Amino acid sequence: MSKTIELPKFYEELTPPYLNKRKEELVLLQSCFDQGNIDHIQKLAHKIAGSGGSYGLPEISTLGKDIELAAIAGNNEELKVLLDKFTQYLQEIEVVFKD
Amino acid sequence: MSELKKICYVEDEVDIQKIARICLEKYGGYEVDIFSSADEALKGMEPSAPDLILLDIMLPGMDGRALYAKLREIESLKDVPVVFLTAKVGYLDDPQELYNLGAVGVLGKPFDPVTLTQSIEDIWKYYVENHRTA
Numbered sequence: 151m152s153k154t155i156e157l158p159k160f161y162e163e164l165t166p167p168y169l170n171k172r173k174e175e176l177v178l179l180q181s182c183f184d185q186g187n188i189d190h191i192q193k194l195a196h197k198i199a200g201s202g203g204s205y206g207l208p209e210i211s212t213l214g215k216d217i218e219l220a221a222i223a224g225n226n227e228e229l230k231v232l233l234d235k236f237t238q239y240l241q242e243i244e245v246v247f248k249d
Numbered sequence: 250m251s252e253l254k255k256i257c258y259v260e261d262e263v264d265i266q267k268i269a270r271i272c273l274e275k276y277g278g279y280e281v282d283i284f285s286s287a288d289e290a291l292k293g294m295e296p297s298a299p300d301l302i303l304l305d306i307m308l309p310g311m312d313g314r315a316l317y318a319k320l321r322e323i324e325s326l327k328d329v330p331v332v333f334l335t336a337k338v339g340y341l342d343d344p345q346e347l348y349n350l351g352a353v354g355v356l357g358k359p360f361d362p363v364t365l366t367q368s369i370e371d372i373w374k375y376y377v378e379n380h381r382t383a
Binding site: 168 | 264268361362
C-alpha cells in the first residue's frame with residue numbers, strides 16, 4: 151500500500167534523493183539496533199529530525215525526534231516499534247510534484 | 250540600515266547544508282560559506298568575517314555552545330551576531346538559555362525553506378535596530 155504525498159515543484163530535485171538516502175540508512179539503523187549501538191541511532195535520528203521537514207516531509211522529522219528521544223531514554227522496546235514504523239513509512243511513501 | 254550580505258553557517262548535516270545553501274543563496278541573495286565543524290569554522294571565518302553566523306548546536310567535536318564562546322574571544326568575530334539553529338528547540342534545548350548566552354536569534358530545525366530567508370531578515374532587522382551601535 152502506498153501513501154502519496156503532494157509537494158510543490160520546488161522539492162522535485164531535492165526530496166527524491168533525500169528519501170533515497172533515508173532508505174539506505176535503514177540498513178544502518180537496523181544494524182546499530184541489532185548491535186546495541188544506541189548512541190549512533192540517537193545521532194542519526196537527530197539528523198533525521200532536523201532535516202525531514204525542510205524537504206517537505208514533516209512526518210520524517212517527527213519520527214526522527216521520537217526515535218532520538220527513545221534512544222536517549224534507552225527504551226529499546228519503543229525504539230524497535232519506532233524503527234519498524236519508520237521503515238514502513240519509507241516503504242509506503244510516494245511523492246508527486248505539482249506547480 | 251546595514252545590509253546583510255555574507256552569512257556563515259556551521260552545520261555538519263549535508264542534507265541541511267544543501268537546502269540551506271539553496272534558500273540563502275537563491276532566495277536570499279546572500280554570500281554563503283558553510284563549515285562542517287567548529288575547527289573548520291574557526292579557520293575559515295577569521296580572515297573574512299561574515300555579517301551573521303548561523304550555528305548548529307550538535308556538532309562533531311566542539312559543540313555549538315563551545316564554538317560560540319570561542320568566537321567571542323576572536324577580535325574579528327567577537328561582535329558578529331549569532332543565530333542558533335537547533336533541532337532540539339522545544340524538546341531538549343531551551344531557547345532562553347541560548348539567548349542568555351548572547352544569541353540574537355534561535356531558529357528550530359527543520360526550518361521551512363520558503364520562510365527561512367524571511368526569518369533571518371527579521372532577526373537581522375531587529376538586531377540592527379536594537380543592538381548595533383556602529
